Amino acid sequence: MQIPFLDLKTNYESIADEIRVAVDRALASGWYILGSEVESFETAFAAYCGVKHCIGVGNGLDALHLILRGYDIGPGDEVIVPANTYIATALAVSYAGATPVLVEPVDATCNLDPEKLERAITPRTRAILPVHLYGQPAAMGPINDIARRHGLKVIEDNAQAQGGCYRGARTGALGDAAGTSFYPGKNLGAYGDAGAITTNDDALAERLRRLRNYGQRVKYYNDEQGYNSRLDELQAAILKVKLNHLDRWTARRREIAAEYTRLLADIPGLRLPEHPADIDPVYHLYVIRHARRDELQKHLAARGIGTLIHYPLPLYLQKAYAGLGITAGAFPISEAMAREVLSLPIYPELTLEMIATVVGAVREFCEGE
Ligand SMILES: *Cc1c(COP(=O)(O)O)cnc(C)c1O
Secondary structure, X not given: OOEOOOOHHHHHHHHHHHHHHHHHHHHHOOOOEOOHHHHHHHHHHHHHHOOOXXXXXXXXXXXXXXXXXXXXXXXOOEEEEEOOOOHHHHHHHHHOOOEEEEEOEOOOOOOEOHHHHHHOOOOOEEEEOOEOHHHOOOOHHHHHHHHHHXXXXXXXXXXXXXXXXXXXXXXXXXXXXXXXXXXXXXXXXXXXXXXXXXXOOHHHHHHHHHHOEOOEEEOOEEOOOOOEOOOEHHXXXXXXXXXXXXXXXXXXXXXXXXXXXXXHOOOXXXXXOOOOOOEEOOOOOEXXXXXXXXXXXXXHHHOOEOOEOOOOOOHHXXXXXXXXXXXXXXXXXXXXXXXXXXXXOOOOOOOHHHXXXXXXXXXXXXXXX
């Protein structure tokens, strides 16, 4: 049995009829940028997250970058990001001209450590950019308390956690503003690049509607130098259909995660995902840890099981960020994660038989040692 890491084709086939209707409607409208499909999706996604505003943009990186621009965060400013996040989180800060300041995660949750966060704040810090990594909401209560005490903005990177909850509130509604990504492999994925910003901040929302569209509010009258980063009508029409299925898909991801956890619990040498009681994760990824991760990955690949590593090299050790001047050893928890984490297949279409096959192969490796 071949078990791919991700299977977007089967997911598409399960909703193809609905998608075709939506795509035909968008195409037949004759209006392809910033029209009724985008407006309708923005209204639906804002309601889903429980916020006043949603602004559709080109992708997740742009969403985060535009929020920073919308708050006038730029050169000379510092923004705190987790040391173990995907590079896009830090790139958004760099795009704005500000400096990403890295903070270690909590080893158990892989999310930003509020205690270490407070020590990283300087007079130049303007914002905290927590990531709901792997679909687990970050410790937003303590993070928001610290931000309030220091007068900082809190910007959620919600690319991996659409539908997740922290103490009963949805991600995307847990800070001053949130950027999310609808990259095809995300829990709510488009069929191309797409992203959005969610916020309750009226002034920010109004500015972002201009910034995403060349800085204009009235066509051909540019209030400031903006960007071209618009969610397109086709992707919006597709996302509106998929949003209606998101809770069902999330429920299925949670069942799969529970099944993995039940079946993997007694295997020696393996660490399973852990999360605090006050969050409801959405399992964008199911991430296990093992000291001989690379061999485990090869073992699974030889049995037709696809896995990925999120992420193999911390962003500050990437060539792209050599300029930060941070050397190996600086963030030991993040570096241990990079050595040990392995993401198992998880998507709504994964069957019990496929889960059993993955678990059997993991067990064979671990118990054969
Ligand atoms: C996917 C992702 C992004 C970027 O989203 P794009 O739509 O690819 O630009 C940002 N942050 C995190 C944590 C992500 O997983």
